[in-house]
Amino acid sequence: MLARRPLKLLLIAVGAAGLIGAGVGAGTYAAVEGGSTTAKTVSPAIAPSSPVSQNNTLSVADIYKRDAPGVVEITVTTQSAGNAFLPGGTQQAQGSGFVYDTQGDIVTDQHVVAGASSISVEFANGASYKATLVGSDASTDLAVIKVNAPSSLLHPLALADSSNVAVGDGVVAIGSPFGLAGTITSGIVSALHRDITAPNNFTITDTIQTDAAINHGNSGGVLLNLAGDVIGVTAQIDSQSGGNDGVGFAIPSNTVRSIVSQLIGSGSVQHAYLGVHILTIPSDAAAALGVPAGVEIRDVKAGTPAAKAGLHGSTGTKVVNGQEYVTGGDLITKVDGQQITSADQLETLVAAKKPGSQITLTIVRKGATKSVTVTLGTRPS
DSSP: OOOOOOOOOEEEEOOOSSSSOOEEEOOSSEEEEOOOOOSOOOOOOBOOSSOOOGGGOOOHHHHHHHHGGGEEEEEEEEEEOOOSSSOOEEEEEEEEEEEOSTTSEEEEOHHHHTTOSEEEEEOTTSOEEEEEEEEEETTTTEEEEEEOOOGGGOOOOOBOOGGGOOTTOEEEEEEOGGGOTTEEEEEEEEEEEEEEEOTTSOEEEEEEEEOSOOOTTOTTOEEEETTSOEEEEEEEEEOSSSSOOSOEEEEEHHHHHHHHHHHHHHSOOOOEEEEEEEEEEOHHHHHHHTSOSEEEEEEEOTTSHHHHTTOOOOOEEEEETTEEEEESSOEEEEETTEEOOOHHHHHHHHHTSOTTOEEEEEEEETTEEEEEEEEOEEOOO
């Protein structure tokens, strides 16, 4: 497997047709963070776990007929306090969302509804209803809002297993770009396991990259496979112009399922937190760097669990095969005895833990191997 290099992109949140959607820069190195679960869960529509086959592939037109009624346009009103130079006032912006269950829960992106004083949802037939915020999670850029709408308007969309998505798979996106409700575009899965930056500057891992056209207003809308099931929630684009350049990103449905169930169950999500920025050291670069393959700590944030455990950040850099790597810091090779070969793998293992749990890291420091026990904290908002 090729080592995934840090992704350096101009990432723009696509939550609004104008007023929401400030630029967010991608982190060069991933911050290690993860999720925990709560006892209460919900039962959304679940798609079959098998990959899409020729037998259940639908046309784009058929997908639209089936799924468009489950995609909504979200209008957010915000209040601005104003200052000595500009008066305060009311502003509105649009985003997208989709019906999650028959109880009126609707999923969207956190940056779509952040700071909202009021939220309204418009269904495909033009009917509009006021919505309330159930909960949001800036670390994964997901939110749940709720409407009291007739059951005839609530068409939940099924969540696929995003681990079955493959590069080259056909996909379609439905949302409200520039406030144009019910817009569908098509393309393919361009890449997998991309890292993008969340609204609170943590890293969202494992996102799906697509060339299906996504623009401002698409955030919170759906990315669907050719069976018509949700594989992701559209969130950001890579663009120099601010418009669609064929590089968009969606939060994978497996992340959506985990986070949304917690938001509906308790209104919030707690993520385990280590407090380091990291970089994969692949085997082809490790020998030249004089270290084993693993995950190098770039820096340790003050006051975090990593700092309290005495972990060390990097002290220099070295270029190998045209790629710059950090050097001199602790290099993590195992977590709880399990071999670690990438930053994504470390993030996934931390994500499976709850705040307050302990992990044992095997590290290499100045050529010596040692074990360090870390008590994970709760990620700051």
